[in-house]
Amino acid sequence: MPLSTRQSVIIALIVASAYFMENLDATVIATALPHMAATFGVTPVGLSIGMTAYLLAIAVFIPISGWVADRFGQRSVFGGAIVVFTGASVLCGLSNGLVEFTVARILQGVGGAMMVPVGRLAVLRSTEKHHLMRSIAYITWPGLAAPVVGPALGGFISTYFSWRWIFLLNVPIGLLGLALTATFIPNYRASTHRPFDVSGFVLSGVALICLMYGMELVGQLHSDWRITVAALTCGAGAAALAIRHLGRAAHPLIDLSPWRIPTFRVTLDGGSLYVVSVSVSPFLLPLLFQLGFGLNSFAAGLLVLAYAAGNLGMKSVTTPILKRFGYRNVMIVNGLLTAATIAMCSLISPSTPRVLITLVLLIGGLCRSMQFTGINTLAFADVPPARMSSASTFFSMVQQMTIGLGIAFGAIALHAAVLVHGNHAQLSLADFRVAFLLVAVLVLISVLYFIGIEPDAGREVSGHTRTASR
Known part of the structure; x- marks a missing residue:
């Protein structure tokens, strides 16, 4: 209530x-x-x-x-x-x-x-x-x-x-x-008690452990590829069985029905791709500044703080922006801006003025914060109260997976760049450029999902009306 x-x-x-x-x-x-x-x-x-x-x-x-x-x-x-x-x-x-x-x-x-x-x-x-x-x-x-x-x-x-x-x-x-x-927090609990779904817990647990572990191995340069493939295969198989079980069980551990709600589905699908892509930046940027620019870890960390400043700076204006332009318009334009800032990271070099690098990271952080707020609020805009518990669990589980996948994708992008350039001794600035461009492409793919959002989607949350944006 x-x-x-x-x-x-x-x-x-x-x-x-x-x-x-x-x-x-x-x-x-x-x-x-x-x-x-x-x-x-x-x-x-x-x-x-x-x-x-x-x-x-x-x-x-x-x-x-x-x-x-x-x-x-x-x-x-x-x-x-x-x-x-x-x-x-x-x-x-x-x-x-x-x-x-x-x-x-x-x-x-x-x-x-x-x-x-x-x-x-x-x-x-x-x-x-x-x-x-x-x-x-x-x-x-x-x-x-x-x-x-x-x-x-x-x-x-x-x-x-x-x-x-x-x-x-x-x-x-x-x-x-x-x-x-x-x-301050009320102790709300469900009026009816569901039996604990042991099969759902075991299958989802095995799937998540294997997939998370497999994705971590992907991010390690010298991991045994056979163990990596085995972990990912086992995880995918367990995930398929878990989805099948959860869809048929009378009292599933996780109710998958919120995925049928259009706003929840588009933020889960397109939002997951976006989270994967932007989760790469905290992984790639410190490496770029240390290995590509030759900075020490503390100096690299200070530069990356501009990204965090952008994340925090956007909080006060997300509500009026979404109210003025609506979820669909904001998430499309903001997704394109995110892709542009990530692509710009492929152009910076040790000779680039620090002020310009800081500005690019600041704008990137602003865009990241805007999109995350849009994804996290639109996802629950049309979820009925009875499904909030399952929707929150489902959403958290997928987000946890996508963050791990983001780090793995960053490592894969770097490995692909190394293979293209043939320099296996150490990572070069050119390798990071390729990696950032691949990440930018992934952001653009996520924007395709946001194009399918209805113009008035989430208006009860944002307060947006079509006349407001004219």
């Missing part, structure tokens, strides 16, 4: 804080790996299992989040997820060995898997549709900013303080979030 405007805004800000904490932890340790590896007495490559375990745990447990929230209540589950995530953060910060660190990261992943879709569900249920865009904008920016800020922040903390503070800083955020959750 929608709540007062003040309370719905507070709930959105609580969820946004939890999202930022969860998204930051997914990327912040990337630049801290050498320091952590030295503490544990292992190689940085060996320590990457901590990142993998975290992402796989999220992938496995996202599908059950909707069922758990309906059964035990959204406040109980969201608050419990914060407790698990914060407690696991403490265990990560106190770890002195690889095994205990990996176990703690798995616990973090379980908490994160519950926070993302259940938090979104709490926002959707508490917000009137005409205020939905503002609330979704609040919870969208953490997912945009954290992957960009994370590596630079992790490098700074591990260099000038201790890598343990990366995890211990979650404690005050988690405690504050827990107190606010208990105060």
Whole structure:
């Protein structure tokens, strides 16, 4: 049931804080790996299992989040997820060995898997549709900013303080979030209890684990291609069986029926392609600045912060823009602008003025933020309240997959460029140019889906009318 405007805004800000904490932890340790590896007495490559375990745990447990929230209540589950995530953060910060660190990261992943879709569900249920865009904008920016800020922040903390503070800083955020959750988030739960779909959980879990692991192997230059193919094949087969089961089961773990809603389907299909393409940038840009420009990791991180600034800067104007021009027009034009800014990244070089590079990244961040808000709000514009839980779970699961696929696509694009240029010794500036152009093409393909959006789609959320755009 929608709540007062003040309370719905507070709930959105609580969820946004939890999202930022969860998204930051997914990327912040990337630049801290050498320091952590030295503490544990292992190689940085060996320590990457901590990142993998975290992402796989999220992938496995996202599908059950909707069922758990309906059964035990959204406040109980969201608050419990914060407790698990914060407690696991403490265990990560106190770890002195690889095994205990990996176990703690798995616990973090379980908490994160519950926070993302259940938090979104709490926002959707508490917000009137005409205020939905503002609330979704609040919870969208953490997912945009954290992957960009994370590596630079992790490098700074591990260099000038201790890598343990990366995890211990979650404690005050988690405690504050827990107190606010208990105060402001209602404990809505479904009036009827669905039986737990064991087959759906097993099939979706196997599919997500294999696909996520396979995509990570694709992103590694020296991985065994046989293991990669086996993981992806197993994942695709399990996914096909899962879809077949979920479509026929009387009480499926994930209800696939929201996909039949036109606005949900177009944002899931076209939006997934867009998310894949823009998820490549936080992966490619630091590599470009370090390997192509010769900058150190901290200087490269500072440049990429312009991208994050664009993400945050767009938040205040997304609502009036969508109200004035409507979802269809904005998502088409903004998609084209995104493709243009990514293509421009293929033209920059060490001699390009830093001001111009910063401007390109800033505009790219603005476009990325605009499109993410459009995708995340239009997806739920026509979903009835009874399907919100399944729609949120379904959407979160697909988005988690597309982010992983984005990193894999960036690696594939770089590998393809290396094959074209025949320089296997090291990545060159020309390789990055080809990779960025391939990513820009993928964005253009996503725009084709947005062309099919009805002119008045999502008008209840955006407030747009045809006369308003004349």
